[in-house]
Amino acid sequence: MRDTRAYKPISRRIRFWLSIIVILAIYYWAFQGMHFEGVQSTTKTVMLSIINGFLHPDWSYVYIPDGEDLLRGLLDTLIISILGTFVSAILCIPFAFWASTNMSRRLTVSGSGKILLSVIRVFPEIIVAILFIKAVGPGAFAGVLALGIHSIGMLAKLYSETIESIDRGPQEALLACGANRLQVLRYAVIPQVIPQFLSYSLYRFEINIRSATTLGLVGAGGIGTPLIFALQVRNWSRVGVILLGVVILITLTDIISGKLRKRII
Amino acid sequence: MIQFHNVSKTYPNGSIGLRHINLTIEEGELVVIVGSSGAGKSTLLRSINRLHDITEGDIQVGGKSITHAKDKELRRIRRDIGMIFQSFNLIKRATVLNNVLSGRVAYHSTFRTMLGMFPREDIELSLHALERVNIREKAYIRADQLSGGQQQRVSIARALAQEAKIILADEPVASLDPLTTRQVMDDLKRINQEMRITTIINLHFIDLAREYATRIIGLRAGEIVFDGSPEQATDEAFADIYGRSIRHDEMLGGEV
Amino acid sequence: MKPAVPGSGRKSPPDIQLIRGRYKRIATWLLIIVVFILCSIHIHATPYKLMTGLPQMGSLLQEMIPPDWSYIPTIWQPIMETIQIAIVGTTLGGILAIPVALLCAYNMMPNKWVSIPMRVILNLVRTIPDLLFASIFVAMFGIGPFAGMLALLFFSFGIIAKLTFESIEAIDPGPLEAMTAVGANRLQVIMFGVVPQAFPYFVSYFLYTFEVNIRAASVLGLVGAGGIGILLDRSLGLFRYDRASMIILITLVIVLAIDYGSTRIRRSLL
Numbered sequence: 001m002r003d004t005r006a007y008k009p010i011s012r013r014i015r016f017w018l019s020i021i022v023i024l025a026i027y028y029w030a031f032q033g034m035h036f037e038g039v040q041s042t043t044k045t046v047m048l049s050i051i052n053g054f055l056h057p058d059w060s061y062v063y064i065p066d067g068e069d070l071l072r073g074l075l076d077t078l079i080i081s082i083l084g085t086f087v088s089a090i091l092c093i094p095f096a097f098w099a100s101t102n103m104s105r106r107l108t109v110s111g112s113g114k115i116l117l118s119v120i121r122v123f124p125e126i127i128v129a130i131l132f133i134k135a136v137g138p139g140a141f142a143g144v145l146a147l148g149i150h151s152i153g154m155l156a157k158l159y160s161e162t163i164e165s166i167d168r169g170p171q172e173a174l175l176a177c178g179a180n181r182l183q184v185l186r187y188a189v190i191p192q193v194i195p196q197f198l199s200y201s202l203y204r205f206e207i208n209i210r211s212a213t214t215l216g217l218v219g220a221g222g223i224g225t226p227l228i229f230a231l232q233v234r235n236w237s238r239v240g241v242i243l244l245g246v247v248i249l250i251t252l253t254d255i256i257s258g259k260l261r262k263r264i265i
Numbered sequence: 266m267i268q269f270h271n272v273s274k275t276y277p278n279g280s281i282g283l284r285h286i287n288l289t290i291e292e293g294e295l296v297v298i299v300g301s302s303g304a305g306k307s308t309l310l311r312s313i314n315r316l317h318d319i320t321e322g323d324i325q326v327g328g329k330s331i332t333h334a335k336d337k338e339l340r341r342i343r344r345d346i347g348m349i350f351q352s353f354n355l356i357k358r359a360t361v362l363n364n365v366l367s368g369r370v371a372y373h374s375t376f377r378t379m380l381g382m383f384p385r386e387d388i389e390l391s392l393h394a395l396e397r398v399n400i401r402e403k404a405y406i407r408a409d410q411l412s413g414g415q416q417q418r419v420s421i422a423r424a425l426a427q428e429a430k431i432i433l434a435d436e437p438v439a440s441l442d443p444l445t446t447r448q449v450m451d452d453l454k455r456i457n458q459e460m461r462i463t464t465i466i467n468l469h470f471i472d473l474a475r476e477y478a479t480r481i482i483g484l485r486a487g488e489i490v491f492d493g494s495p496e497q498a499t500d501e502a503f504a505d506i507y508g509r510s511i512r513h514d515e516m517l518g519g520e521v
Numbered sequence: 522m523k524p525a526v527p528g529s530g531r532k533s534p535p536d537i538q539l540i541r542g543r544y545k546r547i548a549t550w551l552l553i554i555v556v557f558i559l560c561s562i563h564i565h566a567t568p569y570k571l572m573t574g575l576p577q578m579g580s581l582l583q584e585m586i587p588p589d590w591s592y593i594p595t596i597w598q599p600i601m602e603t604i605q606i607a608i609v610g611t612t613l614g615g616i617l618a619i620p621v622a623l624l625c626a627y628n629m630m631p632n633k634w635v636s637i638p639m640r641v642i643l644n645l646v647r648t649i650p651d652l653l654f655a656s657i658f659v660a661m662f663g664i665g666p667f668a669g670m671l672a673l674l675f676f677s678f679g680i681i682a683k684l685t686f687e688s689i690e691a692i693d694p695g696p697l698e699a700m701t702a703v704g705a706n707r708l709q710v711i712m713f714g715v716v717p718q719a720f721p722y723f724v725s726y727f728l729y730t731f732e733v734n735i736r737a738a739s740v741l742g743l744v745g746a747g748g749i750g751i752l753l754d755r756s757l758g759l760f761r762y763d764r765a766s767m768i769i770l771i772t773l774v775i776v777l778a779i780d781y782g783s784t785r786i787r788r789s790l791l
Contacts, residue, residue, distance in 0.1 A: 026608065033605035034670050046661055079560045086557060122773050124740045126652065130757055134581050136574035140564035145571075169354030173420070176314050177427055178344035178371030180336075183378050187367045191356045214652035217744050221564065227653070228744070231660040239657065243649070250648040362539075388539065405538045 053236020054243075061241050070245045073216075073223035078249065080140050080215065080222050081208040084147025089201040092152040096159030103163060113160070121153030125211050129220040140221030147208050147215075155204050162196040163189070195264050202257045202264075209253050213246050266292055267313060267431065267463070272322035274308055274487070282308035283319065284487040290480075292430075293461040295454065297474040299491075300484035301507050306467040309484065310433050313465070314346045315339060326431070344371040347424025347462075349453075351436040353416040357409035361400070361419050364408050365391040368427035387426070394425035398452050414445025421452055432456070434466040438473070443517055446470075450477050470517040471503050585766035592767045596752055600771060603748035604779075606666050606741065607734040610673025615727045617674070618682035623711065625686040628694065643686075647679035651737045655746035666747030673737060677730045681723070688722040689715060721790045728783045735779050739772045 062070045097103045099113030129146035136142050170188035179187065216224020223246060230238040267290040274282035282305050290296055298306045311317040312324060315331050323332045331342050347368070355364045369387045370378045395401045398418040403411060408419060417437060424432050434453060438446040454477050457464040468474050474481055475495045483491030483498075483506035491498065491506050504510050561567075621639060623629045630636045654672035662668050697714040705713065742750020749768055756764040 030605040030608040083560050126740045135578035141566040170356045173354035176348035178340040183370045191359045210650040214650050247648045
């Protein structure tokens, strides 16, 4: 009894200190890659001009009667995320049924679906966007396709979890009425999953609108494009007004989408 | 008419569900199946519309073999058999009317039902079915807002809208309180008598079985051990079915 | 066939609720379709564009195969830098998140004049995506990993602080009362009442954010904020898709490996 009591803390203590040493080593290695030293020289003047710019946003940029302005950029961003969410919300349905364990008899079917979805998920949307820009040219359409394809990974996973959690009873009832497979799907499965699907799609929309603001940085449309131009010429007052617009747009869509989600469930 | 010819069912894990069942149920009967849990009541009921496949023998419904029916034929036979479940099995988020209408799907083409466009007559039929079980005014309310007894009446209405010639009820009152139990049983009895729909009910309340049935079938370990009128089903007969004396919780109680 | 329900042949007047329901459904669908079409027109998205674009996409994917294996030694260093950015950014963001999470939680900071403004700030920070932060910091501090690290710092600060303050609000108040009862001051209550309960959650969110940040760090370079993304941008610009696919492949392997390790640690924590 005494032996084990004396023994355990020592091995535990060794493991504890070992992991501390490993963590410290990792941090030492990580921090020295950051090159903090090269930063200080110009910081002060840059900071002052930035603060000055942010305090005096370029209000004239908000609306320009004919030309690229903030409102049009934000509208493009909103539209890219609406369409992107729309495309993925529909495209992901077959994937979701494919990946649900209770929709196919063989586990290999749903297993392969799940693997495919996680592969889609690890591809960052910005890379998907670059690939689509090469295919359909720069612009909002490439952004829509990028969001549409990338979101399938997450949405289909959430959808399939919903499908896996449905009550089997109504399916049995429909079968007993003489319904065929499609009819069972339409009348027993779909009504149970649709509200959850809608809610997840709205949630994904909230994520997509954030992504849509960045798609323009690589040329896939939306507010990111004027932002990167303003950043390149260090036009801080314009950067300020664009950031303000982005914050307002995202806050508003978050609030609206959150309200809708509460009503659906 | 439903006929069982030497029907047996063995589950994949080797346990036996039904053992050499020979049974004929005539049109218009109200048959109550009793037996302790695990005796095979549910298996027997679900083999009639082939929600469970049997491993031996043949079941004929209205002269047609459901055991050997192919896909389309099977659905055609199932269309004429309404089913009522212990847990109601309604689509909780859909309206009552849509739940009743879903009983009509087998009458229409897949394409039409995919669009959810039911003809006017179907809607009238469904509303009248709801009227028969006295919940016409709930037609546009979501099913999950109803009480248990009301939900079970919706599923009866679904079977009526289906224009079923046979109703199978698998423990229809097991999740209801005594008062609503009687209302649901009264509905089933009335429909059976007025419309001559053959009705087969699994029950575990002995007094209810005696009160409502025109014929009682007792199952024990997958075999029919009793088949007779309610008058013949004495306490001794039940004790024989259950293999022990009757317990208090197998009586619903109240006025009989 | 004779109607099974007597009286069902009788025509009743059209049902108002039924008609209203039908119109509502049709109107909803129409609205959705109209919005979809208007949006598509606005951004000049046409099926024709998709049809002509997809073959190009196909040839592009073809060029990606096989990946350029000889490129591995060149991308090794930037890959390590990507991991460094994620580690430092997540850590500093996480440390910064602790006091803010405490100030945001109603049960730690009963003074609403502090907690509500803190929450507003937190929500504002969370509206800005990581790549936006990165492109701003690149403009401020120049191209390099430092800008990327700062971007991830703010980004992870937002996530970790939000998740942590929510779990602080959900902790069992019993131990806090016990600590107050034995005469502990506020800091002691936090140290011995809150930290033991909230710490596992904090670490779990920290690791989760680290997983997110590894993915983010791999693309930060596209806007010049250090890491492997810079090489990816260069390869794509030079149409060296075989190198791009090599980079993507390596990144995926690293991401999956870190996901696996981190998920295992998280499971053992909670």
